[in-house]
Amino acid sequence: MGIKREKSDSSFTSVMALIQKCQHNIPERYVLPPFQRPNPSRVDQISNNHPVIDLSKMNHPAHRSRIINEVRKACNQLGYFQVINHGIPTSVMKDALDAAEDFFNLPSDEKTRFASTDVHEPVRYGTSVNHGTDKVFYWRDFIKHYANPISDWIHLWPSNPPTYKEKMGNYAKAMQVLQKQLMEVVLESLGLNANYLHDDIEDGSQVMTVNCYPSCPKPDLALGMPPHTDFGTITILNQSHQGLEIMDRDKKWHPVPFIQGALIVQLGDQLEVISNGRYKSVPHRAILNMQRKRFSIASLHSMHIEKKVGPAPELVDEQHPVAYREGSFAGFLDYISDKSISKGKYIDTLKIT
Numbered sequence: 001m002g003i004k005r006e007k008s009d010s011s012f013t014s015v016m017a018l019i020q021k022c023q024h025n026i027p028e029r030y031v032l033p034p035f036q037r038p039n040p041s042r043v044d045q046i047s048n049n050h051p052v053i054d055l056s057k058m059n060h061p062a063h064r065s066r067i068i069n070e071v072r073k074a075c076n077q078l079g080y081f082q083v084i085n086h087g088i089p090t091s092v093m094k095d096a097l098d099a100a101e102d103f104f105n106l107p108s109d110e111k112t113r114f115a116s117t118d119v120h121e122p123v124r125y126g127t128s129v130n131h132g133t134d135k136v137f138y139w140r141d142f143i144k145h146y147a148n149p150i151s152d153w154i155h156l157w158p159s160n161p162p163t164y165k166e167k168m169g170n171y172a173k174a175m176q177v178l179q180k181q182l183m184e185v186v187l188e189s190l191g192l193n194a195n196y197l198h199d200d201i202e203d204g205s206q207v208m209t210v211n212c213y214p215s216c217p218k219p220d221l222a223l224g225m226p227p228h229t230d231f232g233t234i235t236i237l238n239q240s241h242q243g244l245e246i247m248d249r250d251k252k253w254h255p256v257p258f259i260q261g262a263l264i265v266q267l268g269d270q271l272e273v274i275s276n277g278r279y280k281s282v283p284h285r286a287i288l289n290m291q292r293k294r295f296s297i298a299s300l301h302s303m304h305i306e307k308k309v310g311p312a313p314e315l316v317d318e319q320h321p322v323a324y325r326e327g328s329f330a331g332f333l334d335y336i337s338d339k340s341i342s343k344g345k346y347i348d349t350l351k352i353t
């Protein structure tokens with residue numbers, strides 16, 4: 001691929017280590033410029049317009065057409081929705097969050113063996129978004145690992161805590177099944193055949209991003225993650241507590257309500273490209289709180305890393321000319337390898353203006 005690899009760098013202080021030392025304040029490098037801070041007065045606290053879609057009886061024709069209509073409405077309006085009755089056992093969701101917590105509670109040297117600033121690494125532990133390139137730091141520690149097909153990757157995942165592979169592995173497999181079902185519904189909602197790109201979706205890439213946001217003494221000055229959109233087709237998010245905010249089309253932020261047992265589905269840039277811009281990826285960010293640590297697990301799905309994808313031909317016509325060039329997950333990784341995600345977006349390089 002001709003990629004310039006950065007040297008792995010494990011010299012950073014995790015937020016988990018930092019909170020032992022600073023209980024009342026945060027270091028300067030986490031303080032955001034005023035216009036980037038999570039100003040609660042500019043956040044819509046009372047919106048009850050958050051789509052929650054019941055997936056039970058998804059394969060029953062009457063229910064399926066209702067679900068497709070609800071998905072279409074949510075994707076058009078906000079680019080995200082929550083799903084309930086999705087078939088993933090509560091125990092599988094909880095076990096994965098417990099495995100995340102146990103991992104971040106390990107001593108530093110157990111975690112830093114996975115530390116790297118190289119975004120091409122299939123397993124990577126770090127802090128902020130990329131501690132090698134970020135100017136301002138975000139209040140987050142993370143471990144990311146590839147997951148599909150699981151047999152290709154699981155041997156690279158942490159062996160400590162001892163149950164990590166089993167618990168996170170069961171969850172990753174469940175997410176891969178659910179994303180295939182959700183993609184069929186999303187594609188149908190666009191008027192495409194449910195089997196469109198079937199094999200590419202089946203063999204696609206899955207990146208599990210496991211996030212830890214320790215409680216923060218100054219949550220009004222910092223963020224857990226900056227505003228960004230995800231690269232892939234869809235992301236499925238499991239979380240221990242509320243903390244995600246999404247931006248609507250009027251650029252107003254909305255806290256996503258926490259619903260016990262629900263999963264959050266967000267549209268990514270690759271789906272925006274496939275839809276030829278009919279659907280837009282959803283900008284989102286993670287906010288912090290003073291009371292407790294929050295964990296989230298984002299399962300990011302996309303086509304296979306090298307697979308280039310453009311708009312579906314069925315969604316191109318005289319009124320809707322091709323609006324994006326083809327792009328790939330590999331192209332995205334090359335794009336972000338030397339720049340912060342808040343500095344520019346790969347999808348903007350694909351737009352035909």
Ligand SMILES: O=C(O)CCC(=O)C(=O)O
Nearest residue numbers: 209211243244286296298
């Ligand atoms: O933790 C969250 O709510 C958001 C996580 C996220 O955006 C990500 O991992 O890309």
